[in-house]
Amino acid sequence: MKKLIAMLLLSIVVLAACGTGTSKEDKSSSKSDDKVLIMGTSADYKPFEYIDSAKSEEIIGFDIDLANALGEKLGYEIKVQDFEFSGLIQALKSGKVDLVLSGMSPTPDRKKNVDFSDIYYTAKDLVVTSKDSNIKSVEDLKGKTIGVQLGSIQAEAAEEIAKTVDVKVEKRDKIPELIQEIKAGRFDGAIIEDVVAKGYLSKDNKLASFDAAEANEDAGSAIAFPKDSELTDKFNAELKKMKENGELDKLIVKWFGN
Template sequence: MKKAFSYFFISILLIGLLAACGSSEEASSNGSNDKGSDKKVLTMGTSADYPPFEYIDTAKGDDIIGIDIDIAKAVTEKLGYEFEVRDMDFGGLIQALKSGQVDFVLSAMNADDERRKSVDFSDTYYTSKHMIVSKKDSGITKVEDLEGKKVGAQLGSIQEDKANELAEEIDMAVESRNRVPELIQEIKAGRLDAVIIEDTVSKGYLENNKDIDGFTIEDTDGGYAIALPKDSELTEEFNKALKELIDNGELDKILKKWFEGE
């Protein structure tokens, strides 16, 4: 009888321990529980190689910082969400959004017609221009000088689209790379004659690399927006928060902070 009671008591203890472990694992798999908050946590996809929009300043730490991070923080705070950032190659961001790996993408992404076929976009928050960057004294000072040259662009970017568009008019070869720093190194190594990069992003590289130079292409209509899953309820919410940022001047302050150091 005592043995039977002992076995029964031990069984009850084991069941209790297993239940406790299960509850603990369930809590650890839930982002809001990990953070000790009841707020829903949204995962933001980005490609952290595009200063001043998103990048890592290794001299200051490992955190991803920039315009898009500040915009994400402001928007999610207004809507009562928390957010975490997932860094990946730019070319994989749309697929990550479609497969549910991330809840939204904020990565200086142009809301073009092709992307709109598979995802939704918020209203535009920034309009960009392109810059052709090459080695100093390369003789490349206008688009026509790209004739017969090897030109690089970031994979999946609007600049890649622009390079392919130019290649239809000019006899030039287009090569893509995953990250902008790769493009700069390819120029310096002589494996590319020029690259096409967003103009504000180019400024930082031109300041830090005195052996390269560039000029702006004025005819672009690229507009950056937040990408969200197709038919997502978040699109309307994000647009509402983004409009508030624009109307109250917060967005302008964020842009000035990173472009002008204000």
């Protein structure tokens, strides 16, 4: 009996050791997850990020291509998640995403909460209106209602305009909502980044535009990271190389045609 018990105990020890070995292997193999980065974006900002629903439900655009190019150079797989633009900073702070590419400008308020890469693209703002509105300048907005995307740098620009022109500023979550409000006559205009606005202007001859007064020195798009993230310097180094070797210019031509 003692011999039988001893053999049973030995079997248990051997099986336990085998189980421990398997566990360690599983744990080490899971380290591949360290090379996956979750990128937050707001997929309503063509051509930066959008969904061409006629073809697929995949998010595509300039920012997506840029993120994938940088990720490949650094050995990361980029997985994209769609958020409301106004919720992107909080998603980054709460750890839901590792970085944000969404045509986001590095404003002083945002810099209090997250870190930014160098600027990768600079554009200007347009005021989009109905062609029959006879609104052709910022001064013509007096007594009017203008729309902006919630949480955007254009919202800040509108507030600056409102300091000198008596204009009512309304905010919406997505760019298409601003265009619909103009068409419905509820907004007299909307401030939208030029490369995004041109997409709507080219498809609708009832819309018109003019340059908005540049009210913010922080115009330009950058990648957002959590505070003190080691990713900031890594992405900056590769972004600099892409600027120097012409890869970034090729993406700009692909998506913006300039």
